[in-house]
Amino acid sequence: MAAKKSVLTVLTGISLLAVTACTTSSNGGDAAPRTERLTTTTTPGDADLDRVTWALPYGEPTTLDPAKIGDYSPQTVEANLCDTLTRMNADFSLSPGLARKVGWTDDHTLVLDLRPDVTFWDGSPMTPQDVVYSLERQRDPRTQALYGNYLAAVTSITATGPNQVTLTTKTYDRTLPKALSTSFGAVNQKAYTEKAGAAYGTAKGGLMCTGPFKLGSWDSGSGIAIERNTSYWDAALKPKAHQVLFRFLTNSNTLTSALLSGEVDGTYELPPGSATALARTGTGAIHLGPSTQNVLLIPTNAASPAADHRRLDALSQIIDRDALIRNVFGGDATPLKSLVPPPTWSGDKAADRFDAAYAALPGATKPDLARAKELALQAGPLPRPLTAAIPAGDQRSLQAMTFIQAAAKKIGIDLDIKQLQPTEMSSLFYDPSVRKNLDLVLTFGYVTMPDPASYVAEMVTPRGIFNWTGYDNAEVTRLLDQARTASDPAASATAYAEAQALFTPTAPAVYLATTHERMFMNKRLSGAPTSFAYMGMPWAAALGGTGK
Incomplete structure (x- = not known):
């Protein structure tokens, strides 16, 4: 009990x-x-x-x-x-x-x-x-x-x-x-x-909720305005802003110009290139915070040649993560060792157990051209170039994928980069038909709550909505279920750690960085x-x- x-x-x-x-x-x-x-x-x-x-x-x-x-x-x-x-x-x-x-x-x-x-x-x-x-x-x-x-x-x-x-x-x-x-x-x-x-x-149906702002207007293609809820129940969070207008700015250059001019007051997920332009202008300040985001390269379906784990391992062996972090993320990231980054569990009573288990995982290796070529050779010749999806207009994704593309070429893996419009990119994660003609996707994913087991289950258990290649390890599934149902925090952390040791080297993903x-x-x-x-x-x- x-x-x-x-x-x-x-x-x-x-x-x-x-x-x-x-x-x-x-x-x-x-x-x-x-x-x-x-x-x-x-x-x-x-x-x-x-x-x-x-x-x-x-x-x-x-x-x-x-x-x-x-x-x-x-x-x-x-x-x-x-x-x-x-x-x-x-x-x-x-x-x-x-x-x-x-x-x-x-x-x-x-x-x-x-x-x-x-x-x-x-x-x-x-x-x-x-x-x-x-x-x-x-x-x-x-x-x-x-x-x-x-x-x-x-x-x-x-x-x-x-x-x-x-x-x-x-x-x-x-x-x-x-x-x-x-x-x-x-x-x-x-x-x-x-x-x-x-x-x-x-935009047509609207919402009816209880939050500090209410939905004002939604001008498709332009912006969404939310208005202050003057009757909000939480006195400590009564908004000072009468209105917040959200603008859809997917082009990094347009976003940078809008922030420099003061036309736009702020943004989360500031691209590195924009940060460089804004750093010394005096217009405002750039802030860095902890994150549960993970940057992964993952195959989109089981039929793709990219789903062969030997090819994924070959890509993992050839990518220089330190250079990727330095050149693409402006140094504001660290190499990722598994599916979930440590801030996810930092508030848990058993955080020390989670930390110890993560620390025990092998770190990202330095690029090993010989080993990467050996793995690519084991997988056999590709029937065609692999198509890798990124969001259109996102310079960070384009730079990262171009970096990966150049590394892959060294081991005979040709990558074609396909830029998807925002709606299509968002649908990709939930609609198999969008993924059908793709091989890889560069994801900037994230964990939404302080619970690593539930996030991982979506990617590596048969019922997971992000398990696109049919990965199935009965012991991993059992341990993740145990982590979810254990009432003792230490027992839950131990079960997750055991699952992590199993899925980390076998899950269909290339771990790149946590930004x-x-x-x-x-x-x-x-x-x-x-x-x-x-x-x-x-x-x-x-x-x-x-x-x-």
Whole structure:
């Protein structure tokens, strides 16, 4: 039986990372990144702001429906609109959200005690029925939700009081409460969502949530405006900005010009080239924060010649990661040793076990031309060049893929680079038909919650939505399930470590780097978080003016 506890006490802050004022970085050096350069937030801004203009460098969202978002742009916007039952903090810890308390009463019962004072944007109260509906909607096939598997262990979701919802489970599931801090845990108004139907979350259908901002206008091809929710329930996060306008700027040069001129106030995922241009202008500051992002090269389908693990190993052996990090990421990254980077578990009670297991993995080797050629020879001649996909207009991806292309050529592997438009690139991850004529994709992925096992399961278990090549190791699947269902943090970490030792050398992926979050903010603003946790928290509510 699990001890009675609130899961919100399980995760603590990241002690290694200083929560300090902004840090301006040099982005052209060749020294390894120093952890002391990383911060998780910026100095609070004091003054109200009429409007903030923020860039979306990955383009226009296809939807803002919390059940369907799984990419940078929609999550950057939606995190400010739809509150979640638990809340991600800038240091990757969790705190109460729409549920003031979340806790297991036994191994089969997870109780959500809801706040009694929350209203939707239209003024109607949030009810347990809205919460039940929002969660049940995740596993309704008609929703086509991305995260319904988080409910795999749940047998019932019921309103058990005027401000309470209870989830009954087949087994203890340590992922479930953490998932409530992601868009999976967002609460939508039942009546509005049902009326909007399939259009919910689109420019036509709109949204009805409880967040600090409400959806204002959505001008397809141009921008999305969100407006301050003057009746927001959380007094500590009442927005100072009356409006935040998101602009879709996928071209790095256009983005740089807009930031230099002040036409755009800020952006997350600032490209390295833009950072170099902005570093010494005095327009604003570049901030580096910890991140759960991973840069991977992965095959898109089992039939592709790229799925042969010998070819993947050959590519891994020939790529100079230090040079890649220096020349493409401006030094603001570190080599990645497995699927999940360490900040993911930094707030876990068993973080030391996770750290030790990750440290024990073999490090990225220096380029070995002879070994790479041997592996490529074992795989046999390619019937054709391999097609590798990247997002169109993203200079960072183009530079990285060009770097990989040149390295691959040394061992007789020809790569053709195909740039996909934002909508097609986003669809690639969820639509097999888009991947059919591709061989590889350079992914800038990320872990959305402090739970490595759930992320890895999506990539290496038979049920995983990102397991595109049919990877299947029964022992890995068993250990990941054990990590998910163990109520003891140490036991969970141990099971994950054993799985990690098995899948790391065999998973169909080339591990490249884990990047730091790079954010730019105009000097007239402050308050925004600098860590990658912004993807799951109402970051724009923290923005305020500086008077500059």
